[in-house]
Every structure is written in C-alpha cells, then in structure tokens.
Amino acid sequence: MGLEALLIEKTIIVVIVFIVTLTIAAYSTYGERKVAAFIQDRIGPNKAGPYGLMQPLADGIKMLMKEDFVPQQANKFLFHIAPGLSMLTALMVSAVIPWGKTIIIGGRSIPIQVTDINIGILYVLSVVSLGVYGVMIGGWASNNKYSLMGALRASSQMISYELPMGLSLIALLMVTGTMSFSEIAAQQSGWNGMQWNIIYQPIGFVLFLICAFAEANRTPFDLPECEAELVGGYHTEYSSMKLGFFLFAEYAHMFVSSAIISTLYFGGYNFPGINTLYEMLPHNIVTLIGVGVLMIKTLFFIFLFMWVRWTIPRFRYDQLMNLGWKRLVPIAIANIIITAGVVLLFDK
Amino acid sequence: MNGTINYLPIVIQFVVAFGFVFSTLLLAGILGPKTGGVVKDLNFECGVESMGNARAPFSVKFFLVAILFVIFDIEVIFMYPWAVNFKAMGWIGLVKMCFFLGSLLLGFFYVIKKGGLDWE
Numbered sequence: 001m002g003l004e005a006l007l008i009e010k011t012i013i014v015v016i017v018f019i020v021t022l023t024i025a026a027y028s029t030y031g032e033r034k035v036a037a038f039i040q041d042r043i044g045p046n047k048a049g050p051y052g053l054m055q056p057l058a059d060g061i062k063m064l065m066k067e068d069f070v071p072q073q074a075n076k077f078l079f080h081i082a083p084g085l086s087m088l089t090a091l092m093v094s095a096v097i098p099w100g101k102t103i104i105i106g107g108r109s110i111p112i113q114v115t116d117i118n119i120g121i122l123y124v125l126s127v128v129s130l131g132v133y134g135v136m137i138g139g140w141a142s143n144n145k146y147s148l149m150g151a152l153r154a155s156s157q158m159i160s161y162e163l164p165m166g167l168s169l170i171a172l173l174m175v176t177g178t179m180s181f182s183e184i185a186a187q188q189s190g191w192n193g194m195q196w197n198i199i200y201q202p203i204g205f206v207l208f209l210i211c212a213f214a215e216a217n218r219t220p221f222d223l224p225e226c227e228a229e230l231v232g233g234y235h236t237e238y239s240s241m242k243l244g245f246f247l248f249a250e251y252a253h254m255f256v257s258s259a260i261i262s263t264l265y266f267g268g269y270n271f272p273g274i275n276t277l278y279e280m281l282p283h284n285i286v287t288l289i290g291v292g293v294l295m296i297k298t299l300f301f302i303f304l305f306m307w308v309r310w311t312i313p314r315f316r317y318d319q320l321m322n323l324g325w326k327r328l329v330p331i332a333i334a335n336i337i338i339t340a341g342v343v344l345l346f347d348k
Numbered sequence: 349m350n351g352t353i354n355y356l357p358i359v360i361q362f363v364v365a366f367g368f369v370f371s372t373l374l375l376a377g378i379l380g381p382k383t384g385g386v387v388k389d390l391n392f393e394c395g396v397e398s399m400g401n402a403r404a405p406f407s408v409k410f411f412l413v414a415i416l417f418v419i420f421d422i423e424v425i426f427m428y429p430w431a432v433n434f435k436a437m438g439w440i441g442l443v444k445m446c447f448f449l450g451s452l453l454l455g456f457f458y459v460i461k462k463g464g465l466d467w468e
Contacts, residue, residue: 010357018364064372067380072389073401084369091365095358115357122428123358143401144391152410159417166424173431236392241376245369318467321413325465329420329456333449336427340442343435 014095014114021094025251026056028302032251035306063244071142071237078141083238083245086134090252093127096120097259098182100269100291103284112291113182120181121169124260125162128215131253132158135217138246139234150233153223153317158215160324165211167332168204171339172264175200185268193274196267203335205265207328212257214324216250219309223317258301262294269294412464423452 030045030052037044045052070079100112117123132155139151175197176184188196198205214221230236235246262268269290277286315323391401430437430445437444459465 006353007356007360011360014357014361014364018361018368022368064376064379066376067382068377070389071391073391080373084373087369088362088365091368092358092361095361114361115354117354117358142391143403145404146392148406152406156410156413159421160413163417163420163424166421170424170427170431173428174434177432177435179428179432231392240380241372244376245373321465321467326460333453337446337449340434340445344439344442347435 009110010114013110013112017094017099017114018091021091021252021255024255024298024302025248026060028251028254028306029059029247030055031302032306032309035303036310039307039310060244063241066240068240068242069237071144073143074237075141075143078137079237080242082134082138082141083235083242083249084134085137086131086249087245087252089127089131089134090249090256093124093253093256094259096123096181097256097263098185098268099259099294100287101186103287111182112287116180116182118178118180120184121173121179125166125169129159129162131215131249134246134249135234138238142234142237144237146231146236147234150230150236153230154217154234157217157221157223157320157324160321161211161214161221161328164207164324164328164332165215167329167336168201168207168211169264171204171332171336172197172201172208174336174339174343181263185263185270188267189270189274192272192276193267193270194272196265196270198265201265201335201339203331204339205261207332207335208265209261210328212261213305213308214320216253216257216305218250218254218305220312220314221320222309222314223320254302254305255298258298258305259294261301262297266297409467416459416464420452420456423448 033055034044034052036042045055048054048058070076095114096117098111098113098116102109102111104110135158136151136155139147139154142148173179176187178184178187184197213219232238235243238246269287271290271293274286274290277289426448427445430441434441
C-alpha cells in the first residue's frame, strides 16, 4: 500500500481516537459528579442544559476565561510547561490500544488501532512513567511548600506503584507470549470470545487494578491532593486552563487505564459469541459491535474508579508505602513464580 | 506493515496532541484577564505571610524511594524479554530466572530489614 494512503488512514484514526478520548474524559468529569451525587443522595449538576449535560462545556469555557496566574517566585518556564506535559503524556498512551478488529473499506482491511507496535506494553509503561515529570516539575516550579510536598508525595507514590505494575504485567506476558496489544486482544477471542486473560491472571488483574488507581492518583491513593494537609497538592498555584489540564489529565488517564485493563484482562473487543456472529453478519457490523463492547467495558471501569473514590477513605502515607513495597511487590513476584509453574506444568 | 513505519502514527498522534495542548494553553493565556500586584503575586501560604521559599531541604526518604525504584525497575525491565520467550525457554529458563529473582529478593529483604522503607 502507498505511504500516502497509510498516512491519511492513520491520521483519520488518530483524530477520531483523540476526539473520543477528550469527549469521554470531559464527560467523566460530569459522570464523576453525578455518581458522587447519587452515592451521597444529592442531585448533582443539573442547571447547564438538560440534566446538566452541558456542564463539561461550561467548565471548559470558564477555565479558558480565567486569569492565568503565575506566582512571582516561580520558575516561569517550567511552571508553564508542566501542565502541558501532564496532558500530553495522558493523551499519548492511547496510541497502542486496539479499539476493534478490522474494518474492510474497498477491499482494504484497516485495523482500528493507531499503531500496532510489537512492544506495545513497554510503550505504555514508558509513557505512563513520563507522567511523573508533569507532576514533579509543576510542584517544584511553583516554589510553594505545599506544592513541593504534594509533588514529592505524588512522584514517590507513582514510582513506587510502577514496580508492582511492571511485575504484574510480566506474569501476563508469560501467558500471552507477546507484547503487542492487538495480538493479546486477538488471543482472547478463543472459546468463541470468552477466553479472557482474567481467567489465567486473576491475581495479576487485582495487582494491576490497584496500581492503576495509584498511577492515576485516584482515591484511596489521592494523597498528592490531600486538601486537609496540602491545600491543593502540586497544583496549588495553578489556575485557568493549566489547572484544568492537570485535572483533565487525570480523567484522560482514567479512560486510557480503563481501556487498557479491558484489553489486557477482559478480552478487549471480544464478547461471547463473536466468532459465530462474524460468520452470520457482515464483517464491519460485527467489528463495530466489538468497538461498542470495548467501550461498555471501559465505561464500567471508569465507573469503578468513581465508585471506589466515593466509597473508600484515603490511606495514610506510611500505609500507602507499606502496601506498595511490602505487600504488592512480594505478591507480584509470587504470582510470577506460580504462573510460571502452572504454565509449564499444564502448558496453558 | 513492518518495522519503523509502525512508529509513524505515534509521531502523528504526538503532533495532534501537542497542537491541542499548545493552542489551548495559548488561548487561555490570551483570553484571561491580567491583574497583578505585589501581594497578589506572592506564593499562597494559607493566608499568613510567606516565610522564605520552597527551596528548602526535604525528607531524605523520598530520595531513597527514588533510588530504590531505579534499581528495582531496571531489574524488572530485564525480566521482560524472558517473560515474552518464557514458553520457548521452559524449565531451564525458569531455573535461571529463579537465580536472578533470588538475588533481587535478597537485596529487597536487605532493604526492608535495614528499615529503608519504614515511614514513621
């Protein structure tokens, strides 16, 4: 195929994925408030538009129109780039997620994925770990004690939980034997779309889920923004769209993490009976159903993130560190050994 | 598709994401009002007068965690190639990896016994 065709095709997919990510992240902020309201027996936002559905738009415009405050003592350059860096890393992760199988247009089969690199999992780990920089630079450049404390807590929390996250993925890789997301998703279409990795890796999934919460700085791991002790944490001095980006990056991160969890452990776009359906219905329609199924799984995990946030109180800092280093790391290593033994004995 | 061409869409995604982030921040900078003032431009410190700045010493524990992370994370990355080729390497690969994991765990227990991860 020609390079131009490839470029056009990929640009279209990139733009669509980008718009979907932003829309879902924006409506997650609305969803978060509605879920919180439901759990706390309130109504939630209901003034902007029907059922308050215009709320994310109103928030966005308000953020844009606010004063872009820069403290006089701050390190100006770093202060400006930190929120952008945070947002950029959150938006870059989605490149390797397969949103669906393939769509056939004019005899060409196009995978619904920005790119299928053979080191997909390493790519995700590396880009996610870059997210620490946005937080750390933002907190340090503010030249504010609260921001500094928040940034230190956030960065040591994020790097601590990256370790068990990496270890839990190793056990998954031993089962799948590949780091490519599209191959991992395709493998799970066995047993007519029910051979999900959660069956082989239940402990790994729980570890990964806990680490995903910690990486996204979500409750019960939201110590970086512990308002009772640190005012606003690393973004205390930020205002306007810069603050918006820090908060928005969290929601974009949540969406992407949910999509990754769904793809790695819950079959991605596969659903029970997918292979039978591919024989019965036109190829493109079944693919689109698969995209819808992946979206439903992803939305469920976004809901889980919110549900946990409004149900569980936050950890103390020493509890957080003990859980990460002294509990999750040994469990993850034991999981690797057990997986190795089981795979070699029964050959999956 | 093969090889390096697979990384091209990542560049496209980067350009789109960077364009969005940059233009939005620029727009916010232009649209918002600008009011300055000596007191207003000071750092926030819960309403009381600011005392010095934040370039002060902080707990060495954070540094220790970062160093330990670097050590252990590199060792974890070493395990990825083994994990991908795990089935082909079989039992012999597992025994070899157990030696590697054993030395990793030895260091890990040393750090814990030394109290390197204790927060009071």
